[in-house]
Amino acid sequence: GENVEQHPSTLSVQEGDSAVIKCTYSDSASNYFPWYKQELGKRPQLIIDIRSNVGEKKDQRIAVTLNKTAKHFSLHITETQPEDSAVYFCAAALSGGYNKLIFGAGTRLAVHP
Amino acid sequence: EADIYQTPRYLVIGTGKKITLECSQTMGHDKMYWYQQDPGMELHLIHYSYGVNSTEKGDLSSESTVSRIRTEHFPLTLESARPSHTSQYLCASKGVGGPGELFFGEGSRLTVL
Numbered sequence: 046g047e048n049v050e051q052h053p054s055t056l057s058v059q060e061g062d063s064a065v066i067k068c069t070y071s072d073s074a075s076n077y078f079p080w081y082k083q084e085l086g087k088r089p090q091l092i093i094d095i096r097s098n099v100g101e102k103k104d105q106r107i108a109v110t111l112n113k114t115a116k117h118f119s120l121h122i123t124e125t126q127p128e129d130s131a132v133y134f135c136a137a138a139l140s141g142g143y144n145k146l147i148f149g150a151g152t153r154l155a156v157h158p
Numbered sequence: 159e160a161d162i163y164q165t166p167r168y169l170v171i172g173t174g175k176k177i178t179l180e181c182s183q184t185m186g187h188d189k190m191y192w193y194q195q196d197p198g199m200e201l202h203l204i205h206y207s208y209g210v211n212s213t214e215k216g217d218l219s220s221e222s223t224v225s226r227i228r229t230e231h232f233p234l235t236l237e238s239a240r241p242s243h244t245s246q247y248l249c250a251s252k253g254v255g256g257p258g259e260l261f262f263g264e265g266s267r268l269t270v271l
Contacts, residue, residue, distance in 0.1 A: 046217060076257070077257030077258075079257075079259070079260075081260075087264070088248065088262040088263060088264050088265060089201070089248070089260075089262050090262070091259045091260070094258075094259070096257075132199055134201060138257045139257075145191075145203060145206060145216070145217075146191075146203070146257075146260055147203065147217065148193075148200070148201040148202075148203075150199065150200045151199035151200060151201075153199070
């Protein structure tokens with residue numbers, strides 16, 4: 046089955062700096078890669094996703110890149126703000142069947158003013 | 159309002175008790191999922207359902223069981239709770255079609271004494 050590894054497990058940055066979180070996946074058939082943000086005490090929410098036919102996607106200060114050959118994808122947050130502090134999860138899924146999302150272990154991001 | 163609801167939000171019970179965690183969604187989604195979230199963050203898929211009368215076990219072995227008698231309802235049951243079942247349980251749903259956004263409930267935090 047699919048396995049997703051995520052690094053780093055914790056990340057601390059100064060406000061205004063960039064943050065990068067990296068994930069690798071094992072199943073080359075996976076073709077959907079979302080990122081979820083979970084603030085303390087709240088539910089995970091989708092912030093951006095990318096499909097395997099696209100190499101990069103941007104939405105304001107966040108961007109995701111995908112390298113299918115190497116089977117890894119990354120989340121980039123620029124000009125970080127204190128409200129970006131949260132746990133971020135990457136995930137991978139196959140297009141068929143039950144569309145099971147397999148999550149990485151999570152990255153706890155702290156943005157210091 | 160279209161959403162996914164979980165009850166109870168918090169539950170503290172003694173060992174050996176039977177418990178049911180309720181999950182209902184008002185979005186008409188066919189796919190529903192249960193994730194177990196460790197105190198250390200990781201999200202593990204324990205059950206999923208494609209539709210009414212369809213249930214499958216996820217990648218993490220769990221002693222819990224689920225049922226899907228109605229589209230909107232996906233309860234999780236533990237016949238005899240143990241301290242090792244202490245965790246947060248997150249229910250999620252997704253609409254028709256290929257991979258896409260998972261909508262999570264707010265979670266049920268279970269503590270077994």
